[in-house]
Amino acid sequence: MNQVVFLCVLSMLSQLGAPLLAPFRAVMEMVSGESRIFSGESVRLICSVPDIHRSSWNYMWFRGSEQLPQHGQHLILWNMKVEESGKYYCEGVRDTQVGNIKTLQSLPLEINVDGGWVILRVPPILSLVGDTLTVMCRVRGTPPLHEVILYRDAVEVMRRNDLNPYFSLTNLTLKEQGMYSCRASWDIHRRTHSVISADASVQVSEVLSLPVLEIVADNNLIPVNKIKLICHLQYNTHAPAPPIHYYFYKNNNRLGTATSENYDLVERTPGQYSCRAKVPELGISRWSEQETFGQVRGPEIMLHPSLRPRMPWSLVPLISSQQTSRPPAAHPSVHQSTQTPAFFQPTEVSIQTSSPPPKPSQPAPSTLLPTVQSLTQTPAPINISEELSDDTSAESSGDSAESDDMP
Structure with missing residues (x-):
């Protein structure tokens, strides 16, 4: 039935004068010789068509835009000359009731003849x-x-x-x-x-390129209460390729379990989002940079009244919305805050620092006088023990509990 429909479509296209192209591409391989040879040596190529119906095909050969006189499945280039260097292609063609049908051209194979x-x-x-x-x-x-x-x-x-x-x-x-x-x-x-x-x-x-996180919040494509996180990267490896796992994070807290897909739908809430790609069998893991979604605000630290200055301060830098510490070494650095500096009145001065918070294993340095107090709620510490233990074991031995997250 599918073959009949295909022939009907081809018949209509032929009446309209459109070229008749089969829905597959010819495949060219080198049987003997090399892609870089000395003048006087020979190369043998073969062309095939991945046609599940095993139809009878003829073949056309090209060097660049020039069509060669050979028409068989094999192309033998005897005693090659320097001027015969170039990119070679092949095409499958067969005669049908609606005219000649051609395949897509094969991928090129470049042959360099050295004199x-x-x-x-x-x-x-x-x-x-x-x-x-x-x-x-x-x-x-x-x-x-x-x-x-x-x-x-x-x-x-x-x-x-x-x-x-x-x-x-x-x-x-x-x-x-x-x-x-x-x-x-x-x-x-x-x-x-x-x-x-x-x-x-x-x-x-690189086996894994540096991931890039894309946040899609188009209400026409996804539910209004969701955003779509897409982790873009390039995965290069020799066949057979080991599976790759994707993880998504908000404020350094993992969102759900690992997935074999490079995207995920999560709740639409402001925060710092990132993704991680991991190949457990190769012991390779790479992080994206953090991307901000929505307006993120953090608590302020106020000076004690006895420390209020006599003259107004201006242009005091603000701290980033979340005090986060990234997982160890292999992970990219956190984006710095880009909030606009605020003006303060002399009666109440709010000072915030852009320095990153200390890691859990380090004591917090004292940067303010003992009389400095926080007049707002202290931010809750971020639980990164799970990530630290996971990344440390994964990067050092290649074995990680996260690999068990895959279904």
């Missing part, structure tokens, strides 16, 4: 922080080498004085990304040859 003597071979897979990256300084004709040097951004990184052309970069960090090249030296007929390769890019990515 020189040395190539730095970099694996095509994604490099992540903590991985080991192995590169090869490949020489045309494989002569006996006596020295190989690896460079990053034109600065020497490693040097080998043997026949081994491989270099391993262990425990990658973001500092290791850059443009790499290598220089190989060998002797032939009592003459020394020393040639440097073209640059090859090495990109290193």
Whole structure:
């Protein structure tokens, strides 16, 4: 039935002159060869169509915007020349009663043909922080080498004085990304040859990017008594990817249990909101910055009448609405208050400090005279013992009670 409906839609589109496109994309793979080769070498590509009906497809091949004369499922590029470098694509096409149907073009595969003597071979897979990256300084004709040097951004990184052309970069960090090249030296007929390769890019990515919290309060999209918290991040890992857990917080107090979704609906109340992403199997956890929702006000601290100044004070800074202490080390710092300074009369002076409160393990420093008293209610201390114990154990050993929150 679905196939009949699909053909009817295609028939209507063909009558309107619209292109007939199948609802899937062709897939191209490299069967033999490499994406960076010497001139004179060959590459073999294959194109396939993920059609569950196993229809009979023909194929079209492209280099850039140029269509190639080959039409089979395989594309064999013999004895390649430097000018044949470029991005290659393929497309599936088949004839039907309503005309030719084409698939979406495959993702591109770039092939670089080098006419020189040395190539730095970099694996095509994604490099992540903590991985080991192995590169090869490949020489045309494989002569006996006596020295190989690896460079990053034109600065020497490693040097080998043997026949081994491989270099391993262990425990990658973001500092290791850059443009790499290598220089190989060998002797032939009592003459020394020393040639440097073209640059090859090495990109290193974090497994978890820094999360960014979005607060959605559109009454047309969600209930009027709710707000939607969305934790945006980029998750890079090798397959199979371990599950990622999301946590949401208000004033550093966790809202509910962990979830596999990157959003949550919570009560619409003012406060400082944040989110945390965690991959328990990898022992990785990252926090977002805090975002303020609504108008947040905190208690004031008043001076004792005996300490009132004779002259009026002005432009005294205000403290942030919540005295919060963030969980340890790996968490981003709390936003500072952006409230507008207030003017005070000489009869009653209110002083508030913008310094963050001490952590529970530290005594509070004395910043006012012993006669200073609070004339308003003292704010209740924030219970962060659960977060501290959870984060400490999670970051050090990778085991956390929060992982049990997942359904």
